[in-house]
Amino acid sequence: MTLNPKLAKLLNEQINNEMSSSYVYLAMSAWFEQTPYSGFAQWMFNQSREETMHALKFYQYVVDRDAAVVLQPIAKPKADFKSPIDVFEHSLKQEQKVTQQINDLFEVAEQVKDHASKNLLLWFLNEQMEEEKSVKDMLDRLKLAGNDPASLLVLDREAAQRKGATESQEADASH
Ligand SMILES: [Fe+2]
Numbered sequence: 001m002t003l004n005p006k007l008a009k010l011l012n013e014q015i016n017n018e019m020s021s022s023y024v025y026l027a028m029s030a031w032f033e034q035t036p037y038s039g040f041a042q043w044m045f046n047q048s049r050e051e052t053m054h055a056l057k058f059y060q061y062v063v064d065r066d067a068a069v070v071l072q073p074i075a076k077p078k079a080d081f082k083s084p085i086d087v088f089e090h091s092l093k094q095e096q097k098v099t100q101q102i103n104d105l106f107e108v109a110e111q112v113k114d115h116a117s118k119n120l121l122l123w124f125l126n127e128q129m130e131e132e133k134s135v136k137d138m139l140d141r142l143k144l145a146g147n148d149p150a151s152l153l154v155l156d157r158e159a160a161q162r163k164g165a166t167e168s169q170e171a172d173a174s175h
């Protein structure tokens, strides 16, 4: 089944959205590298890799559907932040934006009755739900920790350990 042109265009845009997201997280990781929070730097670095895997998953899908891949420039990401909370608030907004994009894509896939695309997008919708949740959980705990250095360091250490998702995802994306 030929990929509907409108859907093909949006899937191509999503390759760019995911790569942009990867860049946003890489900038966040770089910001944390300039602070004592090496665990948060690791979290954002892993997140950046995950977004690259998402971009590649969309890329591979467009290729597998025998449609043309059209790559676009990636915008310069925001580089200054006020605090760990500020970074995680931006991260949550970023994820909410991506959820909206995937939701819109799903709607188009539904309109053109492309069930294979719907299946791919469902995987992404579940992924978005998990990502929004993990960012929101960390944000809630950061708010609770406030300015207490000991609590912040506990959260930082925890953040460094959040690796499982990335690894299982990479295993997934290679299938
Ligand atoms: Fe993503």
Ligand SMILES: [Fe+2]
Pocket: 021, 051, 095, 098, 131
């Ligand atoms: Fe994400």
